[in-house]
Amino acid sequence: MENCLFCKIIRGEIPSTRVYEDDKTYAFRDIAPMAPTHVLVVPKAHIADCSAVTPENSGIVAHIFEVIPGIAKAEGLENGYRVVSNCGPDAGQTVQHLHFHILGGKPLTLEMA
Numbered sequence: 001m002e003n004c005l006f007c008k009i010i011r012g013e014i015p016s017t018r019v020y021e022d023d024k025t026y027a028f029r030d031i032a033p034m035a036p037t038h039v040l041v042v043p044k045a046h047i048a049d050c051s052a053v054t055p056e057n058s059g060i061v062a063h064i065f066e067v068i069p070g071i072a073k074a075e076g077l078e079n080g081y082r083v084v085s086n087c088g089p090d091a092g093q094t095v096q097h098l099h100f101h102i103l104g105g106k107p108l109t110l111e112m113a
């Protein structure tokens with residue numbers, strides 16, 4: 001996707017602080033952290049949001065959840081963490097590329113960090 005912010009980050013056209021990368025996923029620090037640790041994990045292939053997950057592309061979601069524990073461990077989140085994905089306007093989604101927030105490093109309230 002030419003003009004997608006996270007596609008540009010994945011392509012390296014916009015700088016980011018990489019936390020984890022493999023052939024299918026990229027994880028980087030959120031530019032406006034809402035917790036001491038705030039990492040975004042995204043599929044390298046463009047998927048707009050949770051509503052665009054299908055039987056054909058859902059394998060990447062499973063893969064992301066397979067790598068999240070390792071990212072959390074590397075970030076020192078042994079006391080727990082939250083995984084959040086905002087979908088659509090009512091959820092406050094601002095970037096239309098599927099992403100999972102990993103939040104932790106302090107006791108989190110029930111609001112989005």
Ligand code: 5GP
Nearest residue numbers: 014016028029030031032086092093094095
């Ligand atoms: P959403 O609101 O769509 O669930 O999450 C989008 C997230 O992307 C926000 O937490 C926001 O701070 C983050 N973000 C927006 N632009 C950039 C950017 O250029 N670089 C990084 N690292 N994060 C960004």
Ligand code: ZN
Nearest residue numbers: 004007046097
């Ligand atoms: Zn994208």
